[in-house]
Amino acid sequence: MASTAEQFSSLKWYQVVFAVGDRPGGEVRGRVQAATPDQALRAMMRSHGVPFTRSASIWLLGHAGAPSTRVNVRCRLSAGCSVASSS
Numbered sequence: 001m002a003s004t005a006e007q008f009s010s011l012k013w014y015q016v017v018f019a020v021g022d023r024p025g026g027e028v029r030g031r032v033q034a035a036t037p038d039q040a041l042r043a044m045m046r047s048h049g050v051p052f053t054r055s056a057s058i059w060l061l062g063h064a065g066a067p068s069t070r071v072n073v074r075c076r077l078s079a080g081c082s083v084a085s086s087s
Contacts, residue, residue: 014040018056031061037068045075
């Protein structure tokens, strides 16, 4: 089993941008530390109480190149998590 120090060293910083609702310009942006782009996206979705996004872009910070993109992503929220309004 990996030590706590090894677990933190395997985490990378990601810039995440995802759509919220159907309105133009309705998006969330933020930076998060995670092991994979998918974990980074879902961590941001949970922190904002967003259970579904139609599109997302995830950049690995400090590296050049195109972002990872995801479409139609669902995220399970805990029972105490509030859901953001899409209107």
